[in-house]
Amino acid sequence: xxxxxxWMSICSLLVLASMFLAACAPVATPTTAxxxxxxxxxxxxPTTAxxxxxxxxxGELVLLDWSGYExxxxxxxxxxxxxxxxxxxxxxxxxxxxxAKLQSGVNADLVHPCSNYWKIMVDExxxxxxxxxxxxxxxxxxxxxxxxxxxxxxxxxxxxEWGFESILVRSDLIKTVPTSWNDLWNPEYKGHxxxxxxxxxxxxxxxxxxxxxxxxxxxxxxxxxKQKLLELMPNVLTIWSSQTDLDQQLASGDxxxxxxxxxxxYIKLLGDGAKVEYIxxxxxxxxxxxxxxxxTKSKNYELAVAMIDAYLAPDAQAYLANEYGYGIxxxxxxxxxxxxxxxxxxxxxxxxxxxTIFYKFISAAQRQAWTDVWSEVKTSK
Numbered sequence: 001x002x003x004x005x006x007w008m009s010i011c012s013l014l015v016l017a018s019m020f021l022a023a024c025a026p027v028a029t030p031t032t033a034x035x036x037x038x039x040x041x042x043x044x045x046p047t048t049a050x051x052x053x054x055x056x057x058x059g060e061l062v063l064l065d066w067s068g069y070e071x072x073x074x075x076x077x078x079x080x081x082x083x084x085x086x087x088x089x090x091x092x093x094x095x096x097x098x099x100a101k102l103q104s105g106v107n108a109d110l111v112h113p114c115s116n117y118w119k120i121m122v123d124e125x126x127x128x129x130x131x132x133x134x135x136x137x138x139x140x141x142x143x144x145x146x147x148x149x150x151x152x153x154x155x156x157x158x159x160x161e162w163g164f165e166s167i168l169v170r171s172d173l174i175k176t177v178p179t180s181w182n183d184l185w186n187p188e189y190k191g192h193x194x195x196x197x198x199x200x201x202x203x204x205x206x207x208x209x210x211x212x213x214x215x216x217x218x219x220x221x222x223x224x225x226k227q228k229l230l231e232l233m234p235n236v237l238t239i240w241s242s243q244t245d246l247d248q249q250l251a252s253g254d255x256x257x258x259x260x261x262x263x264x265x266y267i268k269l270l271g272d273g274a275k276v277e278y279i280x281x282x283x284x285x286x287x288x289x290x291x292x293x294x295x296t297k298s299k300n301y302e303l304a305v306a307m308i309d310a311y312l313a314p315d316a317q318a319y320l321a322n323e324y325g326y327g328i329x330x331x332x333x334x335x336x337x338x339x340x341x342x343x344x345x346x347x348x349x350x351x352x353x354x355x356t357i358f359y360k361f362i363s364a365a366q367r368q369a370w371t372d373v374w375s376e377v378k379t380s381k
Contacts, residue, residue, distance in 0.1 A: 060086045061303050064098055064108040066290075067091045073319045077310035085303060095290075102126040102295055109298040110307060112160070114290040115148055116200070119361035122151045127293040129154040134305045137312040140332040144353045149291055158308050159291035161320055162327040164345075164356065165201065166286065167279040168261035168269075173253055181281050182209040185228075189235050189257050194249060196260035197241040199374030200362065201286075202229055205259055208283045208357070215360045222369065229377045239378060250274065260286065263345055267325040270344070280346070287356035291329075321347070 063070075070089040072079060078087075092098055095113035099121060102111065111127070121127050132138045132155050138146075141159070149157030167178055176188055184193060184205070195202065206228040207214035212221055237255060240246040247265050249255040251274055258265070266278040292311065294304045310316065317328040318336035327347060328337070334347070342348045349355075362370070 054081055055083060057082055057303075058084045059300065059303065060088060061110070061300055061307060062088050062090065062108050063110045063112070063307070064090050064092055064101065064106075065110070065112045068324070069112070074316045075307060075310040076315070077313045078307050079310075081306060081310075082303065087307075099126070105297075107297060108295050109300045109304045110292050111295060112290060112292050114288050114359070115157070115159075116288075116359045116361055118149065118157050118291075118293075119151065121293070122156050125296055127156055128296045128298075128301070129156055130158060130294060130305060130308070131155075132158075134302075135309045135312065137309060137314075137330055137332070140314075140330050141312065142329050142331060142353065145289060145329050148289060148358070149293075157291045157293050158312070159289055159329045160308075160311055161291075161329070162287060162289040162356075162358075163325075164263045164278075164285045164287050164327075165196075165260040166263075167281060168250065168258040168266055169277050169279065170250060170253060170256050170275060171277040172275040173256045177277060178257065178279055179282055180209070181205050181283055183281075184209065184257065184259055185232055185235065187235070191235065191237050192254070192256035193232075193235045194238050194240050194246055194255040194258045195232075195236050197239045197378075198260070199370040199372075200359070200367070201260045202374050202377065203370045204286055204357075204359070206232075208281070208286075211283075214357075215362065222373070226373045226377065229373070230380055233377065233381045236381060239381075250276065263327075264325050267344065284355050284357045287358045289358050321345075327352075 075087070078085075090108065092101075092112075095117045098111045098113040099117050101108070102121065103124070103126070113121075135141075135158070145159040145162065146155070149155055149159055167181070167184070169177060171177060173192075174188065176183075176186060178184065178186065203217075203222075203225055204214040206225040207217060207221075210221075210224060210228060212225070217225065238249065240249070240258075243262065243265055246255070246258055246261065247268055250258055250265070250269055251272060261278075263278065266276060269276045292308045294301055298304055312330055314330055314333040314336055317330040317333035320326050321328050321333070321337045321341055325341060325345060327345065328334070334342070337347065346352050
């Protein structure tokens with residue numbers, strides 16, 4: 001699962017845009033989002049933003065969020081509605097940090113982890129339900145993504161961004177372009193593969209290569225997965241944890257094939273002129289989904305929901321896609337996303353959400369078992 005830091009510069013995306021438009025036939029600007037229907041579940045949408053006291057209200061709103069999402073472009077609606085509310089950010093480096101901080105009693109009004117930690121925080125009472133009727137943009141949220149934030153018939157999480165983990169290759173350095181997760185084991189790539197340093201990611205790609213459901217494996221299948229990963233190690237040059245390091249190794253040509261690479265790496269390397277291809281394996285790309293929730297201890301519920309509504313605004317979502325290359329959840333934002341970004345990330349594919357294998361909740365026992373296997377696999381190299 002992704003440990004994320006936003007770094008994409010506007011400059012690199014402008015270079016990407018010019019390259020793409022020069023090289024490809026024109027792409028029609030989408031007027032609708034990738035997925036239909038246009039109504040999200042669980043609540044009818046209102047016609048106004050959350051009903052709080054507005055421009056006269058004062059106070060402080062504390063967000064536990066990823067670095068880069070504090071930019072004013074993401075919450076212009078909130079700043080206009082509540083100019084006298086002070087917004088403070090505390091930055092996180094991984095989703096597990098949100099869980100640990102809420103367990104320890106850290107005060108926050110909004111948190112923003114990814115979906116593999118959503119269920120455990122609901123089960124432990126660390127976050128509270130959100131009333132979608134307070135969100136003016138709810139009617140335009142992709143229903144399949146919205147459903148992932150629903151537990152026990154209530155909406156606890158509001159999805160905001162998503163992305164891929166897939167195989168990224170230097171197409172000019174390999175003879176055979178992979179079409180399956182199982183192709184990572186091709187001896188042609190010996191000594192030139194980069195693996196992401198994650199027991200969870202390792203388990204998922206090996207399970208997919210074996211034709212298994214990664215989240216429903218038996219002990220016998222877990223042993224198969226371990227052996228499969230051990231068999232992959234002769235092909236592995238490096239185990240990466242920093243996206244910057246991975247990008248540099250792909251750019252230099254040391255790494256030919258990167259497993260579990262993020263779409264941001266694809267866009268960055270394309271913008272830098274590298275000959276890369278982002279694979280859509282026949283089993284499907286792995287994917288991550290992240291979003292907002294209001295901690296149970298927050299005393300600023302209405303302000304927190306107003307901030308979520310601002311982040312869901314079409315202009316904020318379009319900025320996310322255009323400047324960072326991430327997938328969006330608001331269908332109404334698609335018309336504002338650059339056509340080349342829609343095309344490069346397959347956001348114009350109406351089936352892209354259903355074809356993406358999103359990370360799911362795993363128990364503490366599963367997490368520990370997969371981490372133990374991964375430690376053994378890494379030390380075998």
